[in-house]
Amino acid sequence: MSVLELKQLTKKFGDFIAVDNISLKISEGEIFGFLGANGAGKSTTINMIASLLRSTKGEIELLGKNIAKNSRFAKTNIGIVPQDLAIYEDMTAYENVSFFAGLYGLRGELLRDRSEEALQFVGLEDKHKSYPKNFSGGMKRRLNIACAIAHRPKLIIMDEPTVGIDPQSRNYILNSVRKLNDMGCTIIYTSHYMEEVEEICTRIAIVDHGKVIADGTKQQLMSMIKDTKDVWIEVKSTEAIDQRALSAIQGVTALSLEEQTVKITSKVEVNNLNLIIQLLIKQGVEIRSIDEQAPNLESVFLTLTGRNLRD
Numbered sequence: 001m002s003v004l005e006l007k008q009l010t011k012k013f014g015d016f017i018a019v020d021n022i023s024l025k026i027s028e029g030e031i032f033g034f035l036g037a038n039g040a041g042k043s044t045t046i047n048m049i050a051s052l053l054r055s056t057k058g059e060i061e062l063l064g065k066n067i068a069k070n071s072r073f074a075k076t077n078i079g080i081v082p083q084d085l086a087i088y089e090d091m092t093a094y095e096n097v098s099f100f101a102g103l104y105g106l107r108g109e110l111l112r113d114r115s116e117e118a119l120q121f122v123g124l125e126d127k128h129k130s131y132p133k134n135f136s137g138g139m140k141r142r143l144n145i146a147c148a149i150a151h152r153p154k155l156i157i158m159d160e161p162t163v164g165i166d167p168q169s170r171n172y173i174l175n176s177v178r179k180l181n182d183m184g185c186t187i188i189y190t191s192h193y194m195e196e197v198e199e200i201c202t203r204i205a206i207v208d209h210g211k212v213i214a215d216g217t218k219q220q221l222m223s224m225i226k227d228t229k230d231v232w233i234e235v236k237s238t239e240a241i242d243q244r245a246l247s248a249i250q251g252v253t254a255l256s257l258e259e260q261t262v263k264i265t266s267k268v269e270v271n272n273l274n275l276i277i278q279l280l281i282k283q284g285v286e287i288r289s290i291d292e293q294a295p296n297l298e299s300v301f302l303t304l305t306g307r308n309l310r311d
Contacts, residue, residue, distance in 0.1 A: 010022075093124055229267075
């Protein structure tokens with residue numbers, strides 16, 4: 001059963017096309033990874049699904065119903081965990097959840113029970129009278145999730161739910177995503193942490209320049225780059241590197257610089273490592289180590305888009 005379907009979805013801002021004719025189906029029970037670098041059209045698409053933006057063209061169907069014509073139905077069946085925290089510092093944890101659940105139409109005893117249930121789910125039941133201003137970043141993120149799930153939506157959009165938190169809190173949230181999925185929720189998950197998407201998502205779409213350029217399971221996406229190899233070169237500094245010259249070496253299909261690492265994707269049949277090393281040395285770059293990496297989702301993204309997810 002299709003929970004969400006995008007039909008030729010398009011969004012223009014003046015002459016700029018932010019989302020370009022996207023069509024997608026997300027089935028019931030999926031944890032759907034939606035990947036795109038900044039400016040790729042990912043956030044605009046999510047905002048249209050969440051009814052925060054109107055599309056220029058195309059349709060969005062939730063559980064078979066057009067969300068533009070059934071706004072109340074869409075509102076009660078979608079939960080949104082935004083990247084920017086949507087909680088009130090001067091309200092208790094319980095008051096926050098109760099307030100947002102009330103916006104979805106919950107009242108009385110049901111509102112109380114669902115609010116307490118949501119706090120328990122995210123492990124904050126003992127903090128229901130506490131104020132978020134005293135919470136850690138991870139606790140605030142968990143409260144953000146509680147506010148989005150108290151009305152038991154069929155579809156939950158999680159936009160960067162683990163940004164800026166400690167590893168323990170991140171693991172807690174990832175486990176919460178799995179539990180929500182086991183409870184029957186379909187989830188759209190976005191993250192700049194590629195390892196998270198690899199770990200929990202059952203299907204992944206990559207969007208670039210407003211278009212979906214790849215869609216499939218992790219294994220299906222990785223099979224798209226079986227003719228390429230990845231080499232990571234650790235250097236003292238990347239400041240002196242001429243990216244244009246490095247990208248021009250025969251066989252190099254993608255290149256990114258990340259802190260003190262040069263990440264290169266190259267065609268398997270081209271033996272160009274010596275040329276790469278010679279060019280780096282000529283540019284005055286101090287090489288510390290060289291490692292050939294097994295293909296992963298980051299390799300796919302870099303090969304298909306030519307840039308790093310965090311760009």
